[in-house]
Amino acid sequence: MSLVNGLRPGSVRGVMAAISLALIPGTLLHALQFGAIVWLQTGWCLLLALVIEALCLRLRGRPITAGLGDLSWLVCGLLLARALPLLVPVWMMALAVLTALGLAKHAGGGLGRNRLNPAMAGLAVVAICFYQFLYPAPDPLAPWTAALTLEELLLLEWQLAPRLEADALSGATPLKTGLLDSAAPYLSWCGYLAGGLLLALIGVIRIEIPLAMMASSVSLCMLSGHTLTESLHSLSLGGYMLTAFFIATDPVTSPDNRSARILFGITVGVVTELIREFGLYADGLCFAVLTANLLVPNLNRVGARLHRPWYQAA
Amino acid sequence: MLNQSLTNPSGFLQFFFDSLSALVVRRWRGGVKLRDHKQLSSGKAIRRCPTPAIPLAIPLEQGRSRALPCVKPGERVLKGQVIGIGDGRNLWVHASTSGIVQSIGPAAVADRNTPAESVFIAADGKDEWIERQSLAAPRTVTELARYAMRMGLAGLGGAGFPTGLKLAGAERTDFLLINGAECEPFLTCDDALMRERADTIIQAADFLAALLGAGRTLIGVEGNKPEAIAALKSAIARAGSDVRVKRIPERYPAGGQPMLVRALCGRRLRPGQLPGNVGVQVLNVASLHALGRAVFAGEPLISRIVTLTGSCSHPGNVEVPIGLPVTQLAGIAGAVSQDIHVGGPMMGRALDAPEAVVSKTTSCLIYGAATWLPRPEPAGDCIRCNRCVDVCPMALQPMSLYTAAREKQMKTLKMMNLDACIECGACSLSCPARLPLRDSFRESKRELRQ
Ligand code: SF4
Numbered sequence: 001m002s003l004v005n006g007l008r009p010g011s012v013r014g015v016m017a018a019i020s021l022a023l024i025p026g027t028l029l030h031a032l033q034f035g036a037i038v039w040l041q042t043g044w045c046l047l048l049a050l051v052i053e054a055l056c057l058r059l060r061g062r063p064i065t066a067g068l069g070d071l072s073w074l075v076c077g078l079l080l081a082r083a084l085p086l087l088v089p090v091w092m093m094a095l096a097v098l099t100a101l102g103l104a105k106h107a108g109g110g111l112g113r114n115r116l117n118p119a120m121a122g123l124a125v126v127a128i129c130f131y132q133f134l135y136p137a138p139d140p141l142a143p144w145t146a147a148l149t150l151e152e153l154l155l156l157e158w159q160l161a162p163r164l165e166a167d168a169l170s171g172a173t174p175l176k177t178g179l180l181d182s183a184a185p186y187l188s189w190c191g192y193l194a195g196g197l198l199l200a201l202i203g204v205i206r207i208e209i210p211l212a213m214m215a216s217s218v219s220l221c222m223l224s225g226h227t228l229t230e231s232l233h234s235l236s237l238g239g240y241m242l243t244a245f246f247i248a249t250d251p252v253t254s255p256d257n258r259s260a261r262i263l264f265g266i267t268v269g270v271v272t273e274l275i276r277e278f279g280l281y282a283d284g285l286c287f288a289v290l291t292a293n294l295l296v297p298n299l300n301r302v303g304a305r306l307h308r309p310w311y312q313a314a
Numbered sequence: 315m316l317n318q319s320l321t322n323p324s325g326f327l328q329f330f331f332d333s334l335s336a337l338v339v340r341r342w343r344g345g346v347k348l349r350d351h352k353q354l355s356s357g358k359a360i361r362r363c364p365t366p367a368i369p370l371a372i373p374l375e376q377g378r379s380r381a382l383p384c385v386k387p388g389e390r391v392l393k394g395q396v397i398g399i400g401d402g403r404n405l406w407v408h409a410s411t412s413g414i415v416q417s418i419g420p421a422a423v424a425d426r427n428t429p430a431e432s433v434f435i436a437a438d439g440k441d442e443w444i445e446r447q448s449l450a451a452p453r454t455v456t457e458l459a460r461y462a463m464r465m466g467l468a469g470l471g472g473a474g475f476p477t478g479l480k481l482a483g484a485e486r487t488d489f490l491l492i493n494g495a496e497c498e499p500f501l502t503c504d505d506a507l508m509r510e511r512a513d514t515i516i517q518a519a520d521f522l523a524a525l526l527g528a529g530r531t532l533i534g535v536e537g538n539k540p541e542a543i544a545a546l547k548s549a550i551a552r553a554g555s556d557v558r559v560k561r562i563p564e565r566y567p568a569g570g571q572p573m574l575v576r577a578l579c580g581r582r583l584r585p586g587q588l589p590g591n592v593g594v595q596v597l598n599v600a601s602l603h604a605l606g607r608a609v610f611a612g613e614p615l616i617s618r619i620v621t622l623t624g625s626c627s628h629p630g631n632v633e634v635p636i637g638l639p640v641t642q643l644a645g646i647a648g649a650v651s652q653d654i655h656v657g658g659p660m661m662g663r664a665l666d667a668p669e670a671v672v673s674k675t676t677s678c679l680i681y682g683a684a685t686w687l688p689r690p691e692p693a694g695d696c697i698r699c700n701r702c703v704d705v706c707p708m709a710l711q712p713m714s715l716y717t718a719a720r721e722k723q724m725k726t727l728k729m730m731n732l733d734a735c736i737e738c739g740a741c742s743l744s745c746p747a748r749l750p751l752r753d754s755f756r757e758s759k760r761e762l763r764q
């Protein structure tokens with residue numbers, strides 16, 4: 001029986017399971033908007049993550065069942081599935097998962113020793129190498145993927161059917177005019193927000209990271225001349241909430257004390273906003289997280305200087 | 315002392331500050347909220363152990379203290395008779411009941427790693443007291459310290475450090491702090507003592523405070539023991555004493571010395587400092603009670619209260635003569651389980667020798683440990699979740715210390731202040747990767763000392 005009071009999961013497996021569960025509402029809303037492709041992509045990513053994790057463990061001579069038992073591959077697979085644009089071909093997912101688990105995590109020293117967020121490293125490689133393939137991705141304003149059949153989706157994912165061009169599409173697929181599209185252009189952020197707050201409540205993630213990140217993004221956005229509503233609205237776009245609550249909060253790649261974590265959140269928020277405002281990419285979240293990841297040792301040092309043990313006289 | 319401190323301005327400031335500190339509970343950072351499981355054993359009054367008529371083994375060793383046996387096999391001893399001679403650093407040892415000395419040799423002790431040299435006594439069941447000497451009450455701290463050594467007074471709260479040695483080291487004392495926090499889960503022995511014997515505790519506190527010249531006496535009790543707090547308060551009112559009871563928040567390790575000193579009187583005990591260095595003296599309630607019995611009734615320390623809890627039909631607190639085999643307690647507790655944990659779940663250990671005996675520091679027996687305590691699990695990889703950092707009451711970085719300890723980087727360990735670790739185990743308990751943090755720190759500390 002656990003001696004610690006509270007709802008906080010007491011094992012690494014519990015932590016990972018809680019994060020995976022908290023991802024469900026957001027994924028559900030996402031699927032509601034974009035259709036079966038979301039589940040399909042999640043399925044592929046999980047399968048790939050499982051296989052590649054097992055392979056890496058095998059190569060490193062680690063016990064496989066124990067290594068898989070911590071469920072860190074599950075979280076990584078889910079995050080990648082959600083972070084990658086929809087309708088990317090399967091080989092690209094494989095590349096991303098391989099980069100994430102093989103390079104960023106296992107080659108970086110295994111669970112707990114990597115400096116870069118695995119999912120973001122995987123996404124970054126794909127985003128840099130195959131920019132043309134990815135964009136424009138299915139957009140919440142035109143969630144045409146919802147209208148495709150499973151067969152069409154599979155063919156597209158395996159690149160057996162020619163890639164659909166956005167222009168060709170808007171004519172080919174009638175834009176759905178349902179309640180979803182008109183009421184809320186992009187839905188899943190509510191799900192991620194809810195899941196993230198729940199995680200913060202049971203003590204799995206540190207709320208200061210998303211808070212600092214959002215605060216800095218909004219302030220910068222307003223500084224660059226947008227109104228408050230617009231700035232707040234920008235938080236719901238793309239994978240912002242997902243990144244804020246599930247990716248930037250990854251304990252392994254975030255700092256070790258509260259002040260440093262706040263600085264970390266601010267860095268992510270600022271870089272994201274800069275890329276969104278001036279950059280080539282529509283969404284700079286993954287580069288922002290990677291930048292901040294690299295700064296962690298420095299942030300730790302700065303933060304540690306601000307902390308004084310309670311027994312040391314002021 | 316009051317007049318003295320009021321004569322100069324800085325003394326006056328100090329006096330003012332101390333008065334303020336005596337009123338508020340100061341905060342410290344870290345610690346963890348635990349499921350305390352105290353209701354299991356806290357309901358009933360302290361029971362007496364039936365007079366034993368079986369062989370007892372009374373340890374001559376207690377912590378680092380070691381007494382020389384002064385009885386021979388075949389000799390009859392009475393309850394309270396000296397059987398081991400100590401000195402300025404070693405506690406004297408007394409027979410806990412009457413009987414015939416059988417032999418002298420090593421015996422397994424419940425809360426000790428290694429067997430301790432002990433006097434085996436075949437108790438005769440008569441429980442005959444030796445004539446109690448009505449010594450004049452000690453009049454100075456030095457006298458009291460010597461008296462405490464002669465009466466075998468070991469600290470009953472934790473490691474069993476001789477009370478006499480603690481007092482002998484006392485310098486200027488502004489605050490006498492009594493530790494009634496009992497922050498370990500499952501334990502209710504101090505709770506029971508405070509509820510039922512508050513008068514002796516308060517009387518002893520007043521006596522000791524007067525002797526030490528302590529201006530203020532504060533008792534810290536965790537908020538989960540309202541009856542104990544009420545009992546102490548009414549005892550204070552009856553005695554017209556100016557001891558104050560302070561309710562401190564329930565958070566492990568609230569009873570740890572630096573935490574208790576901070577919470578009760580606001581002073582900061584830095585690692586490496588002794589309470590005496592900051593004008594404070596800390597004593598556990600049970601140790602204080604034993605001191606009271608020794609001074610007022612001339613009774614040496616020959617019994618203690620042990621909490622019997624966990625999977626048993628009659629949990630509760632029992633006053634047990636020192637040296638009684640723990641097997642005898644199973645009957646009293648109504649326990650069948652052989653899976654026994656000795657002491658609290660945080661600081662205690664599994665009972666490995668079933669024939670072991672109760673010592674002065676055996677505070678608790680948890681029957682059916684596997685069902686009540688966290689299951690030991692294989693260690694995983696640190697995920698840098700920082701929980702260990704959050705809970706460490708000494709503001710250390712257990713995860714970094716662990717890496718350094720594993721790689722035996724002694725310099726780094728020193729730099730990261732490993733010596734400050736109080737081995738409370740809060741970090742190990744909170745670690746989701748189940749890393750044996752505390753155990754590795756314990757070992758590294760030993761290596762550092764060499
Ligand atoms: S055992 Fe040491 S390092 Fe761990 S929480 Fe306690 S004081 Fe801190």
Ligand code: SF4
Nearest residue numbers: 696697699700702745
């Ligand atoms: S609690 Fe355990 S897993 Fe978490 S940072 Fe500390 S050592 Fe690592």
